[in-house]
Amino acid sequence: MEIERQVELFNKQATKYVRRVNQKNSDQKMRQRLLQGAQGDILEVSVGAGANFKYYPKTSRITAVDFSPAMIEQAKLVASEQSRQVDFHIGNVEEIDFPEKSFDTVISTLSLCSYPHPEKVLQKLSSWCKEDGQVLLYEHGISSNPIFAWLQHKTDAFFLKKQGCHMNRDILGLVQSAPLSIVRNESYMLNAVHLIWAKPKE
Numbered sequence: 001m002e003i004e005r006q007v008e009l010f011n012k013q014a015t016k017y018v019r020r021v022n023q024k025n026s027d028q029k030m031r032q033r034l035l036q037g038a039q040g041d042i043l044e045v046s047v048g049a050g051a052n053f054k055y056y057p058k059t060s061r062i063t064a065v066d067f068s069p070a071m072i073e074q075a076k077l078v079a080s081e082q083s084r085q086v087d088f089h090i091g092n093v094e095e096i097d098f099p100e101k102s103f104d105t106v107i108s109t110l111s112l113c114s115y116p117h118p119e120k121v122l123q124k125l126s127s128w129c130k131e132d133g134q135v136l137l138y139e140h141g142i143s144s145n146p147i148f149a150w151l152q153h154k155t156d157a158f159f160l161k162k163q164g165c166h167m168n169r170d171i172l173g174l175v176q177s178a179p180l181s182i183v184r185n186e187s188y189m190l191n192a193v194h195l196i197w198a199k200p201k202e
């Protein structure tokens, strides 16, 4: 899919994402569980409407990237409501550059499903993270349940067209092939949803 079309799709979903920010559900529980250890200089890629800001320490410096101007607009409102200072960048994560080893915590939630080249993004997340830093991931992908996995394969093209994201990526496989060491992994919902605590490979 053309990147411009994908940006358009996510622009249209921005208000839906902002409604999720204050919900109390399993999605928020996942975020809280993963992000309770976020600290220091934080980089969040594909930030969406800023659903994670409330889990970051008030003292953290936050840098956030997304290619959707509408998502960034919503995230700016959320940051302002929560009195968060955030350095926002509108850009494509696959193309943007940050200095190597410059963040203590690098975060992606529900974004590996949307990149054309997720392996390239994982490489970048690792390179932007300090050697003693952490990469925190909350991602969805292909289930280990054959019936659910069949459904995910069947509906993949539909979700890509309508929402700009893939249903059937092998998230653990991608992370295992990346220059990252997995410190801890928890999988939920028929192993289709993963919380991953990782660090750059030495």
Ligand SMILES: C[S@@+](CC[C@H](N)C(=O)[O-])C[C@H]1O[C@@H](n2cnc3c(N)ncnc32)[C@H](O)[C@@H]1O
Binding pocket: 010, 011, 017, 045, 046, 047, 048, 049, 050, 051, 065, 066, 067, 068, 071, 091, 092, 093, 094, 108, 109, 110, 111, 114, 115, 165
């Ligand atoms: C499924 S939403 C998740 C948003 C947010 N991370 C969350 O957890 O609520 C995916 C987000 O990734 C952004 N995105 C997708 N591909 C991107 C890319 N190549 N560069 C920058 N942002 C991207 C979209 O605009 C959207 O905000």
